Amino acid sequence: MPELNLLRQFTAVAKLGSLSRAAEILHISQPALSRSMKKLEEELGAALFERRKNSIALNATGKVVLELAVQLLQRADELKSQVAAFEKSRRTISVGSCAPAPLWTLMPLLSREHPEKSLETTICGNSETLLDGLQTGTYQIIVLPFDPGENSLACRCGEQERLFLSLPPGHRFAAREGIMMVEMDGENMLLFSPIGFWEEVHRRHMPHSHFLIQSSRFEFSELVEKSRLPSFVTDLSIKNFGRPSGRIIVPLLDDDASVTYHYVCNKADRQCFPALFS
Numbered sequence: 001m002p003e004l005n006l007l008r009q010f011t012a013v014a015k016l017g018s019l020s021r022a023a024e025i026l027h028i029s030q031p032a033l034s035r036s037m038k039k040l041e042e043e044l045g046a047a048l049f050e051r052r053k054n055s056i057a058l059n060a061t062g063k064v065v066l067e068l069a070v071q072l073l074q075r076a077d078e079l080k081s082q083v084a085a086f087e088k089s090r091r092t093i094s095v096g097s098c099a100p101a102p103l104w105t106l107m108p109l110l111s112r113e114h115p116e117k118s119l120e121t122t123i124c125g126n127s128e129t130l131l132d133g134l135q136t137g138t139y140q141i142i143v144l145p146f147d148p149g150e151n152s153l154a155c156r157c158g159e160q161e162r163l164f165l166s167l168p169p170g171h172r173f174a175a176r177e178g179i180m181m182v183e184m185d186g187e188n189m190l191l192f193s194p195i196g197f198w199e200e201v202h203r204r205h206m207p208h209s210h211f212l213i214q215s216s217r218f219e220f221s222e223l224v225e226k227s228r229l230p231s232f233v234t235d236l237s238i239k240n241f242g243r244p245s246g247r248i249i250v251p252l253l254d255d256d257a258s259v260t261y262h263y264v265c266n267k268a269d270r271q272c273f274p275a276l277f278s
Contacts, residue, residue, distance in 0.1 A: 004076055006040045007069040009033060010048070014058050014066045085137045094120045096130045097143040099196035101161050101236040102261045106143065106276075113275050125197040140269060141276070145197055145259045154270040154277045158261040159236065163198070165250045166224060166233040178253040181205035188212065190231035192220045201256055202232065217241070 012022040013033070023030040041048050048062035058066060093110055097103050103121055110119055122139070124130055130142040134153075147155050165184070167174045173183070182205055191211040193199065202211070212229065214220035224231050225245050233244060243249070251257075263276050270277040 002040055002043050006036055009036050010040055011069055092118045092120055094139045095141045096122045096124055096133050096139040098145050102143040104240050109275055123194045123196045125200050141265045144262050147262050154265050154267045156263045156276055158263050160260045161234050161236045163252045163257040164233050166231045166244045166247045168228045174248045176250055178251045181254050188229055190223055190229045
């Protein structure tokens with residue numbers, strides 16, 4: 001079996017059709033690359049190139065070897081990636097969540113349960129992406145806004161979260177006991193990000209609104225306190241960070257303004273997280 005490095009050099013020469021250009025890309029000398037190609041031909045027992053004065057091209061055998069080499073290198077790269085992912089999983093718990101709120105409870109729980117491991121989190125509003133990540137090993141646990149209902153997965157019902165409007169005094173809806181998001185469509189809003197799937201909910205109901213997005217929670221809180229722009233808040237964010245100062249909180253009445261989170265892992269891994277899935 002030829003060395004993988006030889007095959008990588010071979011594919012570079014085949015792609016560029018020039019030893020000098022390939023040597024430059026590979027950061028080796030042209031004579032060294034020429035010796036490598038001759039070594040590869042000797043190991044395979046066949047000539048791979050038609051050598052001309054100022055160029056080099058694959059012969060029929062070389063074209064077959066190129067196709068096989070590309071496939072082999074792809075499998076080698078996949079093997080390396082899978083081994084790296086496995087090694088990472090031994091030292092790290094990666095969690096993908098559809099929203100930030102579930103992580104406020106989940107991460108301290110995992111930290112107590114696995115103090116020897118580091119924790120990584122990703123907020124992603126696309127549930128299919130989260131499920132694919134669980135399947136490929138990118139995540140060991142994901143949080144979804146629904147039960148995926150798959151036999152290969154372990155699922156536990158978690159916290160509920162409800163969405164509210166945070167309005168300045170004097171706003172036209174400040175005296176309302178409840179409101180639909182469409183009634184706010186067209187108003188400028190403050191929006192904290194990342195908030196996962198909630199962002200899609202806001203934009204679906206309020207396509208004509210302009211959202212002033214803030215990624216720093218401190219800066220977002222300062223703007224909420226000092227500006228006259230409406231914003232969103234949830235019961236879980238109030239629980240964890242406090243009620244916005246000087247604001248009137250009005251419930252949103254849309255069906256998708258409340259959610260029940262679901263913690264999900266592969267059934268084969270559920271014994272690793274007894275606090276969640278026992």
